[in-house]
Structures are given as C-alpha cells and as structure tokens.
Amino acid sequence: MSVAGESPDLGIVDALAQLSFVLQATLSRHAAGQDLSIIQTRLLGILRDREPTMQELARLLELDKSSITGLVDRAEKRGLVQRTPSTDDRHAIRVKLTPLGRRTGLVIRTGFQADVAEATKDLSDTEKSDLSTLASTVVSAYAAKRGYTTSTKNSS
Amino acid sequence: MSVAGESPDLGIVDALAQLSFVLQATLSRHAAGQDLSIIQTRLLGILRDREPTMQELARLLELDKSSITGLVDRAEKRGLVQRTPSTDDRHAIRVKLTPLGRRTGLVIRTGFQADVAEATKDLSDTEKSDLSTLASTVVSAYAAKRGYTTSTKNSS
DNA sequence: TATTGTTATACTCTATAACTATA
DNA sequence: TATAGTTATAGAGTATAACAATA
Numbered sequence: 116m117s118v119a120g121e122s123p124d125l126g127i128v129d130a131l132a133q134l135s136f137v138l139q140a141t142l143s144r145h146a147a148g149q150d151l152s153i154i155q156t157r158l159l160g161i162l163r164d165r166e167p168t169m170q171e172l173a174r175l176l177e178l179d180k181s182s183i184t185g186l187v188d189r190a191e192k193r194g195l196v197q198r199t200p201s202t203d204d205r206h207a208i209r210v211k212l213t214p215l216g217r218r219t220g221l222v223i224r225t226g227f228q229a230d231v232a233e234a235t236k237d238l239s240d241t242e243k244s245d246l247s248t249l250a251s252t253v254v255s256a257y258a259a260k261r262g263y264t265t266s267t268k269n270s271s
Numbered sequence: 272m273s274v275a276g277e278s279p280d281l282g283i284v285d286a287l288a289q290l291s292f293v294l295q296a297t298l299s300r301h302a303a304g305q306d307l308s309i310i311q312t313r314l315l316g317i318l319r320d321r322e323p324t325m326q327e328l329a330r331l332l333e334l335d336k337s338s339i340t341g342l343v344d345r346a347e348k349r350g351l352v353q354r355t356p357s358t359d360d361r362h363a364i365r366v367k368l369t370p371l372g373r374r375t376g377l378v379i380r381t382g383f384q385a386d387v388a389e390a391t392k393d394l395s396d397t398e399k400s401d402l403s404t405l406a407s408t409v410v411s412a413y414a415a416k417r418g419y420t421t422s423t424k425n426s427s
Numbered sequence: 428t429a430t431t432g433t434t435a436t437a438c439t440c441t442a443t444a445a446c447t448a449t450a
Numbered sequence: 451t452a453t454a455g456t457t458a459t460a461g462a463g464t465a466t467a468a469c470a471a472t473a
Contacts, residue, residue: 138291
C-alpha cells in the first residue's frame with residue numbers, strides 16, 4: 116500500500132507483465148526512431164562496455180549463433196558495429212561498436228530515459244528508489260535462477 | 272531504500288529495462304513450451320475476455336491490420352482462435368478463442384505466474400504489494416500519456 | 428575431434444501498397 | 451467515398467542442419 120493515487124490493482128503478475136509490455140513498446144518506439152529493432156538496440160547496449168565474440172553474443176542474447184551472424188551482418192552493413200579478428204584465438208571474431216553505433220545507442224537510450232522519467236514523475240523520491248530497488252531485486256532473483264550475467268545493462 | 276538484500280543498484284532506467292527483458296524472456300520461454308511466440312500469446316491473452324474485430328485487434332496490439340490477418344491466420348490454422356462473422360456489421364469479423372486456445376493460454380499464464388512467484392519469493396508481503404502498486408502506477412502513467420486501454424491484462 | 432563461425436533453408440512477424448467487398 | 455479485411459511483396463529475425471576452418 117501507501118503509494119500514489121488511484122491505479123487499478125491487478126495482481127503482481129499482471130502488473131509486471133503489463134509493465135514489461137509498455138516498457139518494450141516505449142523502447143521499440145525510440146529504436147524505430149533510429150530505424151532499429153529492439154534486438155539491434157540490445158546489441159548496441161551490450162557492446163557499450165564489451166567486445167564479445169560471436170559465441171559470447173549468442174549467450175548474452177540467448178540466440179543461436181546463426182542468428183547472431185545475421186544480426187551482426189545487418190548492423191555491420193549499417194555501419195553500427197565492426198567485426199575484428201581476435202588477436203589470440205585466430206578463429207574467434209570480436210564485435211565492437213563503431214562511433215556511429217555508440218552515438219545511435221545513446222540517442223535511443225536518452226529518449227527512453229526521458230520517457231521513464233516522465234512515467235515516474237508523480238512518484239516520490241522514496242517510491243522511485245523503492246521501485247528501482249525492487250526491480251533490481253527481481254532481476255537478480257531471475258539471474259540467480261538461470262545463468263545470467265547481471266552486469267548486462269541491457270537497455271540500449 | 273528498505274528492501275531485501277544485496278542487489279546492485281542500477282538506476283531506475285536500467286532496473287526497469289532489465290526487468291522488462293527478463294520478464295519477456297520468461298514469458299517467451301513458457302510460450303515456446305507451447306510452440307508459440309510472444310505475440311501469439313498476447314493474442315490469446317487479449318481474447319480471454321473479448322471478441323474484438325480485426326480492426327480492434329490491430330489497435331490493441333498496435334500492429335497494422337495486414338499483420339493481424341497473418342497473425343490470426345496462423346492462430347486459426349492451429350485451432351487456437353476462430354473467425355466469426357459479426358452479426359451487426361456484415362463486413363466486420365470477430366475473433367474469439369477456441370477451447371484449445373483458452374487452455375493453451377492458461378498453461379502459459381500459469382507457468383509465467385509460477386516464475387514470477389519464484390522470483391519474488393524473497394520479498395515481504397509489503398514489498399510485493401508495493402512493487403505491484405508501483406508497477407501499476409507506471410503502467411497507468413504510460414496509459415494516460417498515450418491512448419491505451421489499461422484493462423488489457425496483456426500477460427497471456 | 429571439438430570449437431567458432433557462416434551458409435542454406437524455412438518459417439514467423441511486420442509494414443506498405445494494391446485490391447475486394449460492404450456501407 | 452470510406453471502412454473492414456485480404457493479398458502480394460519485401461525485409462528482419464529466428465532456428466536447424468550442414469558446412470568450412472581453426473585448434
């Protein structure tokens with residue numbers, strides 16, 4: 116209890132499911148503004164602080180390696196990412212952002228942030244903090260259950 | 272503050288974005304268990320308490336009407352939904368669940384619920400309630416901003 | 428042989444444009 | 451003409467299976 120206003124209380128399951136849909140729709144809108152899909156946007160987000168191999172990308176995105184080939188092909192064709200031969204493993208390939216890819220990811224991320232700020236502007240600072248912490252806790256619980264890396268920062 | 276444990280605090284933006292990704296991944300896994308996609312699962316969820324026209328489905332799912340044609344085609348071919356002529360408008364078509372569609376949606380929903388319960392099991396009742404309420408509040412804020420119907424119950 | 432990545436193929440999902448049929 | 455829906459087409463995204471190359 117104790118929270119702002121008059122929102123209809125669905126149970127926690129419906130509330131979280133709906134929340135995930137509106138957040139995805141929001142992200143999708145900002146991605147579309149850069150003519151990108153959500154999965155391409157996630158790719159840019161993952162590469163923000165990493166230069167993974169194709170194999171590692173497959174694990175991070177939970178996709179088949181053949182899907183990664185296509186994904187990276189299309190991103191590379193648009194100049195957003197670059198394949199570079201791995202110095203150590205000669206049959207591994209590392210993927211990294213180009214400056215354009217970094218800028219594009221930032222634009223999407225910034226727009227998304229603004230929308231989240233707008234959607235949470237009627238919450239008190241305490242409520243925002245609680246929401247943030249509770250969301251992180253749930254994410255960590257999922258991460259613990261499965262093999263996730265929590266450090267992913269998957270937004271954009 | 273004041274919440275369970277030791278989760279790393281990303282800001283609210285990253286926390287919500289990550290939450291939406293893990294929830295979508297969870298839903299996707301349960302949908303895949305029934306050999307369905309997320310969008311097919313959303314279709315089943317929307318039809319749980321409605322018999323919309325194709326046009327209304329396009330609005331509810333925010334997709335082009337031609338996309339709805341294909342979506343409903345594939346669902347109908349699998350026996351999950353049924354097209355019925357609208358009694359009043361003779362060129363409108365209503366879509367409704369078949370018993371199989373209803374059962375399939377329920378299986379996915381139940382599995383998803385179990386996962387959410389598992390992921391929130393370390394939260395106190397108050398924390399669960401707060402999370403639910405805060406999530407609903409954010410969803411309502413989005414709904415108010417755009418033209419959404421909050422009553423969608425979009426999970427499964 | 429085992430691992431990394433690509434290719435070939437097939438299917439789902441999506442939008443745009445053109446079409447039919449009802450109103 | 452305007453509205454509801456379908457069809458044709460094109461492209462992104464995805465998985466499976468088969469392949470090449472490195473280890």
